[in-house]
Amino acid sequence: MIAKTEAGRLYEKVAQDLSQKIAAGQYAVGQRLPSERDLAQAYEVSRPTIREAIIALELDGLVEVRLGSGVYVTARLPRGGQAGEMDVGPFELLEARRAIEGESAALAAALISDEELEELRRLVAEMQAENARNVVMSEDADRRFHMLIATATQNSAMVAAVQMLWDARARSPQTQSLSAKAHAAGVTPRIDEHAAILKALRERSPEAARRAMRDHLTRVLESLLAATEVQELEQARARIAAERKRYTTTAR
Secondary structure, three states, X not given: OOOOOOOOOHHHHHHHHHHHHHHOOOOOOOOEOOOHHHHHHHHOOOHHHHHHHHHHHHHOOXXXXXXXXXXXXXXXXOHHXXXXXXXXXXXXXXXXXXXHHHHHHHHHHOOOOHHHHHHHHHHHHHHHHHHXXXXXXXXXXXXXXXXXXXXXXXXXXXXXXXXXXXXXXXXXXXXXXXXXXXXXXXXXXXXXXXXXXXXXXXXOOHHHHHHHHHHHHHHHHHHHHHHOOOOOHXXXXXXXXXXXXXXXXXXX
């Protein structure tokens, strides 16, 4: 069990404990780690937290994720002899974005200008065009879409909060690793979801805009969970369903 009252990131504590066990030989090189489910129960944390910890270990070269099989130990010590820098976990970041950007959209709905709405429309079109050509450029348009909504709130604190979250997304090695996995799995910005946010903003409905943004970020989280699933297909379906239920419940 990991003490949740201690300072620091939860996934980082799990990663540190697992790396210590690997160094001590409790998990030998070539051995498969316990399942995500078992690790989540042992540490009394969520599966996304375990997945964030595994990504950190993977970046350090301690484990290898084999799709459809599991997570295997590949080295006793990290590359260079010490663990790499850890930042905000990708799933933790998405939960924060859902809470904050949902309110950003609600505030923007009452204040957004026609010119800003037109620019959002152009950004949705840009995302759609770039999805087939360059996912990195599509994600750049995605960021500008979300930042424009924050700007439309006319609240500098809200703009700073949303900017900070996107900067953390760009900075975090763990999030970058997850993004690479998502790209390999074909995950791209969802045009229909961004169009739904734009529609709610056009209707000047704070409630609809909040719901559309939160629904969008919930689906992003679900798609990333699916993109990083490493267990057998039937287990994957059960786990994704359980996480979908959890995050759908907290999103409302």
